[in-house]
Amino acid sequence: MKKETVLVTGGAGFIGGHLVEKLLQKYHVVVLDNLSTGTMMNLPESPHLDFVFGDVSQEEDVAQVFATYTFTYIFHLAAVASVAASIENPVETHHINMNGTIYLLHAAQQQAGNIQKFVFASSAAVYGSEPTLPKKESSIIAPITPYGIDKWASESYVITYSQLFGLKSSAARFFNVYGPRQNPTSPYSGVLSILTDCFQRVKAGDETANFTLYGDGSQVRDFVYVGDVVNALILLAESEESTSEVYNIASNQRHTLLEVIGMYETITGEKLPLTYQTARAGDIQKSYADIEKIKELGFVVEDSLETGLRKYY
Template sequence: MEKLMDIKLNNSTILVTGGAGFIGSNLCEELLKQDCKVVCLDNFSTGKIENILHLFDNKNFKLIVGDIRKIEDCQKVTKGVDYVLHEAALGSVPRSIADPITSNDVNVSGFLNMLVAAREANVKRFIYAASSSTYGDSKSLPKVEDVIGKPLSPYAITKYVNELYADVFSRTYGMECIGLRYFNVFGRRQDPNGAYAAVIPLFVKKLIDHESPVINGDGEYSRDFTYIKNVVQMNLLALSVSDKSALNTVYNTAYGERTTLNQLVGYLKEYLSQYDSQIANIEVIYGDNRSGDIPHSLASIEKAESLLGYHPQYSMKQGLKEAVQWYWENLK
């Protein structure tokens, strides 16, 4: 990845919360390539040690096991840190519907703990994972940052509250905060197992195992699937932008293209059948629509293009081909 930064990040110390998770581990890896010192905080509730084992030999990498729900853990990890990439959260709309209290504890109370600790430690900038779920029942497409609807799940509420807290902390305490509204991120290390697995790794695993993927609804719901390398690029841009007008706001973090679930399964079968021809003939099962799901999601990325200089390097199909190859090599 090119070094496109205004602010030089090399030799900076950057804390990645949730650094053993899917997105967090990819960020840790790239920051080390950018000659940063990386502190990874994780409690391994959803993160996995194998996601970061290959980083342990790097003298600039440090793992701290801790929980953002404990203010003392947040204070410990922010000491001496220049920047924070806050990725730690309990994802999944269905998980939040099943257990709203834990989602709120982690995503709201934990977020507030991190903001307070970062302010106390005089961290230069606080970048956090926001979510496209914040758009809620807004029917307008594409999604533009300043037009949102009512949240449709406890998870969506928690991510919107994060944005409100970040805005108040920037106004009240002069903190530099940037929220990145992630749109259906996918890629290597995204876990295909468990009750709350994301749709792409879940479908890939089903197809590799010669099982039928189950689509909720008729398959015409659409998403702006966003490859992990574009998300890493956005985080680097948010860390390094020096223009004050680009700070203390939120950005859609996406590719800017819609793909239906039916199209997605078609691409997955096409790409996976290059490794196993039988996959092309696997049938899809259709089930009921899922509570809390947004029918259609498509991001406008104009704001990020204008203020951050964001130009996504990977289309959905390019990313999917890379992801499929990674899963084939790692799930077999």
């Protein structure tokens, strides 16, 4: 029997690569990616995987993919995933993170009869620094960066397309995702990828290895293992109930950065050299989620921070 076809934009990225790996167990997967931060090394070899080199912010690239394939599910992950990059380059980021979403929705709408779900990768950044915690999906939306604003606007388009044009869709607000193959090379990479890289260098005897802590380390985050994020995304795609809804994707565990470093020191048996610097613009002091809504769909957090870090290290 012919497998159903799924589109993953940004499939060569950190989260996308893990998602593609899992989807291949069941579906034919098409990845649309311009490899700006992603890499082919994140993608497995498979006769059921087609890679399309293209840019979601170029309408003709998007149209071409939809002219070639008919999709059952769409996972839209392609984005400039760095908050700091969005502050440095708001115009370019907006073109990719916002216009790219509209081009995809517009193209997907032509196949709305076939598409079971359009799932959008949003972010906890939509909540901004408004202090009420934990963040529920109904919490105040107050993004403080171009990245957060574009994620919020994209989410709104995604849900509105569902209501106006019958394109079934859901949005997933990821909190801090971590796991293998997260790229540590940019100064804006996820903090756990930089930490993991530093610990690996300390272990290898690199005396220059040093971790720069912005702020005093008391910032609180809800770290979620990438395997749990993949499970959540597939659950949202396959569930009828999630149509036109927005969900937090997190682990419901709260840790300060200093606690994370301490946990990692116990796991690795290494002491991490630290340098303190002032907090960065746009950094939020505390961010953690209420995940009751997605749990009602059957979502279960499989990895604690400790088991996730052991897999990652």
